[in-house]
Amino acid sequence: MTKPLGSFPGGLVLDGQKKRSTYDAIRKTPLSKKLILPLQQHIGAASTPIVGIGDKVLKGQKIARADGHVSVYLHAPSSGTITAIDEQPIPHPSGLSAQCITLETDGEDRWIDLADTVDFTSLSEHDIRQKIREAGIVGLGGAGFPSFIKLNPGVHHTVETLIINGVECEPYITCDDMIMRERADGILDGIEVMRYALRVNNCVIVIEDNKPEAISAMELALGRRQTKLQNTTVVVIPTRYPTGSEKQLIQVVTGKQVPSQGLPIDIGIVCHNVGTSYAIGRAITHGEPLISRIVTVTGTDVKHAGNFETLFGTPMHELLSFCDTHREPNEPFILGGPMMGYNLSGDHLPITKTANCILVGVDNAAPKTDPLPCIRCGECATACPVSLLPQQLYWYSRSKDLEKTQQYNLMDCIECGCCSYVCPSKIPLVHYFRFAKTETMNQRVETQKSDNARIRHDNRLERQEAEKKDKEKRQRQRKLALAASKAAKQKAEAEKAAANQTQSDNQEQ
Amino acid sequence: MLTAILAITVMALIFGLLLGYASIRFKVEGDPIADQIDQLLPQTQCGQCSFPGCRPYAEAIAAGEADINRCPPGGETTIQALADLLEIEAKPLDDECGVEKPKTLAVIVEDRCIGCTLCIQACPVDAILGAAKQMHTVISDECTGCELCVPPCPVDCIDMVETKINPNTWRWPDPAHVDLTLEDQS
Numbered sequence: 022m023t024k025p026l027g028s029f030p031g032g033l034v035l036d037g038q039k040k041r042s043t044y045d046a047i048r049k050t051p052l053s054k055k056l057i058l059p060l061q062q063h064i065g066a067a068s069t070p071i072v073g074i075g076d077k078v079l080k081g082q083k084i085a086r087a088d089g090h091v092s093v094y095l096h097a098p099s100s101g102t103i104t105a106i107d108e109q110p111i112p113h114p115s116g117l118s119a120q121c122i123t124l125e126t127d128g129e130d131r132w133i134d135l136a137d138t139v140d141f142t143s144l145s146e147h148d149i150r151q152k153i154r155e156a157g158i159v160g161l162g163g164a165g166f167p168s169f170i171k172l173n174p175g176v177h178h179t180v181e182t183l184i185i186n187g188v189e190c191e192p193y194i195t196c197d198d199m200i201m202r203e204r205a206d207g208i209l210d211g212i213e214v215m216r217y218a219l220r221v222n223n224c225v226i227v228i229e230d231n232k233p234e235a236i237s238a239m240e241l242a243l244g245r246r247q248t249k250l251q252n253t254t255v256v257v258i259p260t261r262y263p264t265g266s267e268k269q270l271i272q273v274v275t276g277k278q279v280p281s282q283g284l285p286i287d288i289g290i291v292c293h294n295v296g297t298s299y300a301i302g303r304a305i306t307h308g309e310p311l312i313s314r315i316v317t318v319t320g321t322d323v324k325h326a327g328n329f330e331t332l333f334g335t336p337m338h339e340l341l342s343f344c345d346t347h348r349e350p351n352e353p354f355i356l357g358g359p360m361m362g363y364n365l366s367g368d369h370l371p372i373t374k375t376a377n378c379i380l381v382g383v384d385n386a387a388p389k390t391d392p393l394p395c396i397r398c399g400e401c402a403t404a405c406p407v408s409l410l411p412q413q414l415y416w417y418s419r420s421k422d423l424e425k426t427q428q429y430n431l432m433d434c435i436e437c438g439c440c441s442y443v444c445p446s447k448i449p450l451v452h453y454f455r456f457a458k459t460e461t462m463n464q465r466v467e468t469q470k471s472d473n474a475r476i477r478h479d480n481r482l483e484r485q486e487a488e489k490k491d492k493e494k495r496q497r498q499r500k501l502a503l504a505a506s507k508a509a510k511q512k513a514e515a516e517k518a519a520a521n522q523t524q525s526d527n528q529e530q
Numbered sequence: 531m532l533t534a535i536l537a538i539t540v541m542a543l544i545f546g547l548l549l550g551y552a553s554i555r556f557k558v559e560g561d562p563i564a565d566q567i568d569q570l571l572p573q574t575q576c577g578q579c580s581f582p583g584c585r586p587y588a589e590a591i592a593a594g595e596a597d598i599n600r601c602p603p604g605g606e607t608t609i610q611a612l613a614d615l616l617e618i619e620a621k622p623l624d625d626e627c628g629v630e631k632p633k634t635l636a637v638i639v640e641d642r643c644i645g646c647t648l649c650i651q652a653c654p655v656d657a658i659l660g661a662a663k664q665m666h667t668v669i670s671d672e673c674t675g676c677e678l679c680v681p682p683c684p685v686d687c688i689d690m691v692e693t694k695i696n697p698n699t700w701r702w703p704d705p706a707h708v709d710l711t712l713e714d715q716s
Contacts, residue, residue, distance in 0.1 A: 061697075115700040419706050452705045459701040471573035474674050477655040478575050478583060 027276030029269045031406045032261045033439050035192050035360075037231055038384060042195045042319040042326040047203055049330045050316075050343055056098055056124040056334030057371040058084070059111045063159040064166045065091030070122055076103045079133035081310050084122055087154060093167045094157045098312040098332035101126035112337075112356050112373060116366030124334065135308040141214055146172075149218045149305065156304035157311045157374075161296035162186060162197075162265070163357060165375040168297055172218045174286055180219045181289035184274060185212060185226040185298055187235060188258070188265035191358030194378040196315040197295050199328040201228065201235035205242035208295050209250060210302030216250075219291055224253040226295075227274055231260040262360065263437040267292045269406050281433050296377075316372055318344045321382035322352070331372050337379060338368040348381050355380040360438040393446040401440035401450060407433050411440040411450050418457035423464060426457050434458070564592035570611045574603040575654035576676035578628045583654065597621075602628035603675070634675040634690040636668045642687035649679035649688060 061067035068085035078084060078097040085095035101124050109121040141149060154169040174180050185208070189197040201208065208226075216224055226243075228236050239255050258264060258273055268279045270292065277288050285292050293301075296315065303309045312333060319326040324345035331340055341348060348354060348368070355362040357378055401411035410429055417425040431454060440450040568588035579600035581587035590596035591612070598612040599621045606623070613620035623630060638649075638658075645663040657673045660666030680688050 111697065113697045113700075114702070115695075115697055117695065117697050117700060119697050421704075449705055452702065456702040456704055463699070463701055467572075470674075471571075473672070474573035474575065474655050475568070475584070477657070477672065478573065478585075481654065481656050 025276075026256075026258060026274065027272050029264075029272045029406050030408050031404045031439060032263060032269070033404060033442060034260065035262050036384075037260070038192045038319075039195050039198065039231065041193070042317050042328060043198060043234075045325070045327040047199050047315055047328045047330055050332065050335055050340055052099055052126055052128065052130060052332070053335045053339050054126060055104075055336070056101075056126060056332060057109050057336065058095060058098070058122045058124065058334045059109070059371065059373055060085055060095065060120045060122065062095070062165060062333070062374040063093055064164065065089065065093075067120065068092055068095045070106050072103050072106075072122070074103055074106060077101070078103060078124065079131055081133045081135065081312060083155070083310075084124075091167055091170065093159055093169070094155050094310070095122070096157055096310040096312050097124055098334055099124070099126045100129050100131040110367065110370055112365055112370045112376060114363040121371070138306055138308045141305050142217060146218045146220070149214060153301055153304055156300070156309070158297065158300045158304060159311075159374050160294055161300060161314055161374065161377070162294035163361075163375055163377050165373075168293065168301065171286075171291055171293065172215060174219060174291065178286050179289060180221040180286070180291050181223060182275065182291075183212070183215055183219060183221045183224040184270065184290060184292040185224065185295055186265060186267070186270055186292055187226055187228040187232075187239070187295040188270055189232075190229060190260070190262045190265035191360050191378075192262075193319050193380055193383075194317050194358050195319070196317045196328050196377050198232045198235050199317075200299055200315055201232070201295055202238045204299055205238045207299045207302045208239070209242055209246055210306050211293075211298030211300070212253065212302075213250065214301050214305045215291075215293060215298065216253075221291070222252050224250070225274060226253070226255045227270060228255060228257055229260045229264065230257050263406055263435065263439070266406070266435050266437060268435070281430060311374065314372070314374060314376070316340065316376055317378040318346070318381075319378065320346075320354070320380045321384050322347050323381050333373060334371045336369050336371055337365070340372065340379065341368060341381065346381050352381070355383075359383050360442070361436060390447050392448040395446055395448060398445060400443045400445065404439040404443045406437060406439060407435060409434060411454075414457070415448065415450055415453050418453040421457075421460070423457060423461050427461065431457055431461070561589065561592055564589045566615055567591050567612065570604075570608060570615060571601060572604045572608060572674075574674040574676045576603060576674070576678060578602050580627070591616075597624065599624045600627045602630055603633075605630035633693045634677075635670050635673045635693055636675065636677070636679055637670075637689050637691045638666055638668055639687040639689060640665050640667065642685050644685055644687075646684060648682040648684065652678045652682045654678060 060070065066089035069088040070085045072078060072084045079100045080097060082097045083094050084097050087093050103122060104125045105123040107121065108118040109123070110116065111119045111121065150169040150172050153172065154167065158168045159165040160168060187197055187201050189195070212224055226239055228239065236255060236257055243250060243253060243255060256274060263269055264273055267285060271285055271290055272278055275290065279285050280287055300311050304311065313330055315328050316331045317328050318340060324347065327344060329340060329344070353364045354368070356365050356376055357363065359380060362380060395412060395415060397412055399412065405411055414426055414429050414431055417429065434454050436451050436455060438451050444450060568585055571584040571588055573584050575583045577583065579587045579596070581590055581596070587596060587600070591598060598616065599609050601608050602623060609623065610620050643665050645660060645665060647660065647662055649666060650658045650660055654676060655672055655674055657669045658666055658679060659669060675690065677690055680690065
């Protein structure tokens with residue numbers, strides 16, 4: 022691709038800290054005795070269990086089915102027995118619990134019979150999407166949106182370009198880097214499938230220039246398949262945070278902007294992560310469901326940092342002890358990167374589909390200081406990659422003026438954390454925006470609910486009114502009927518009396 | 531002089547007709563203020579404000595017959611929103627009407643329900659399902675938590691259960707109090 026690269030405003034050049042976890046090849050985490058599998062590891066509706074307590078399951082067996090359209094299947098990551106289906110703490114910023122299936126592994130790690138794999142070009146696009154859904158594949162970049170939906174452009178859109186996101190711009194995280202270095206062929210398998218399912222000709226694999234090994238590995242693998250994968254290229258872009266964010270990446274690669282509140286498909290682009298592409302390749306060409314992912318374990322307190330292929334449900338403390346982490350019992354640790362990740366409530370939480378990195382100890386971490394008043398320097402507005410005005414948003418979020426935050430397009434905030442990072446007063450800006458966003462969302466739900474209640478109440482009043490009228494009408498009719506029958510009776514009696522009278526008169530005569 | 535008077539009179543007539551036409555053509559149906567107030571009320575239809583539902587209360591506020599601080603389910607947020615709309619001072623919730631409580635849902639203890647249909651008749655939003663001598667149940671998505679079904683139940687089988695927060699309904703905490711305390715110090 023010779024087209025010059027585009028750009029987005031703001032952004033930051035950060036210290037990558039990537040080398041820490043790229044010395045060693047990807048290792049497998051040992052099989053855990055107990056796997057805890059949250060029923061919702063994706064955006065959308067939670068899956069519904071299709072196994073019961075005490076059931077024996079095999080590795081790769083479906084244990085929960087998709088419930089609703091935006092949902093995927095869940096599989097047993099290893100063979101064993103289901104011991105519980107109940108609420109367990111899950112990795113979430115709230116630290117709350119949610120429904121999970123607990124699987125006690127038997128150590129045999131025996132696979133279920135995988136369906137014979139067929140040449141995917143003999144399948145329809147719909148069948149491929151269904152297979153991807155049944156393989157439980159969601160976006161592995163971190164958001165966890167069901168991938169099969171993103172492979173369905175619908176009748177109103179044509180896809181011009183498929184972008185494979187190998188950018189991984191957040192410091193410390195290297196799971197995408199390592200998968201590109203070691204499993205480039207698997208990623209290309211997935212790309213072939215997606216290109217076929219989307220009927221798209223152009224495909225670009227985008228990698229930041231701080232990953233030369235990944236770039237050469239992908240180019241090498243691509244070179245071997247040049248005949249099969251025409252019009253597919255590796256594009257190297259400068260390292261800048263947050264280029265890995267979908268909308269920013271599209272802006273850099275194509276120069277086009279995804280409209281506010283819109284989707285990439287609106288401008289003819291579909292974007293998938295390299296890890297997702299690998300998972301799709303495995304699912305379609307090998308029939309393997311998504312039961313594990315690569316997790317980066319890194320940070321200053323991790324002795325043997327690296328990338329680990331980990332089964333879903335593996336408790337984090339096992340992974341941490343496997344790589345010799347010296348974590349104080351109450352020391353906080355982060356799921357995700359230092360910019361967008363969040364602190365976890367404990368280390369007994371399971372690894373889920375969206376867990377890309379566990380970070381224990383950040384180098385040069387800013388000391389926790391109380392925020393100072395905003396001095397309106399405007400640094401945050403300069404750093405914002407979506408051209409918002411964080412200082413204004415901060416003001417309105419703080420005073421809970423949610424309507425105003427909407428006017429300033431709060432919902433376009435990608436929560437990248439650039440504004441908080443540059444703020445000289447150390448104001449936790451992103452925290453304010455997250456707060457205002459969830460408040461707004463909640464308010465929308467409440468409004469919807471109250472509108473619904475109003476309609477139901479009005480309907481009830483209307484019905485009661487109608488019933489009352491009906492009753493009155495019936496009463497009136499009954500009264501009339503009663504009066505009529507009474508009159509008839511009287512008339513009959515009078516006639517009878519008259520007849521009797523004449524009879525007695527006759528007798529007298 | 532005469533032309534001026536004539537011109538002004540003619541103009542007054544034209545504008546008068548125009549305004550008269552506009553007032554008929556663009557007539558606003560209903561009471562827009564009452565509608566706007568009704569939009570802000572939580573629609574629990576609980577009657578704690580002493581009016582038979584949210585709509586009558588909204589109309590009473592619009593007519594200036596009721597205060598804005600009589601809605602316990604809406605609480606402080608609703609009072610603030612009403613104050614902003616009507617451009618008057620917000621005031622604390624009227625104790626007479628009740629206190630602000632966390633949101634609850636009615637749950638019928640099904641073993642105890644005798645199927646008397648009294649709660650069905652009491653529910654203002656038709657959120658209870660059942661028939662005579664059959665067990666009743668609450669459609670939890672539709673329940674507004676108004677508690678109107680609780681007193682009529684002869685066997686006391688309706689519990690008001692606090693709605694539990696799950697990861698999907700969880701909200702980020704308000705970080706504001708942190709720097710507010712700081713400001714207090716300075």
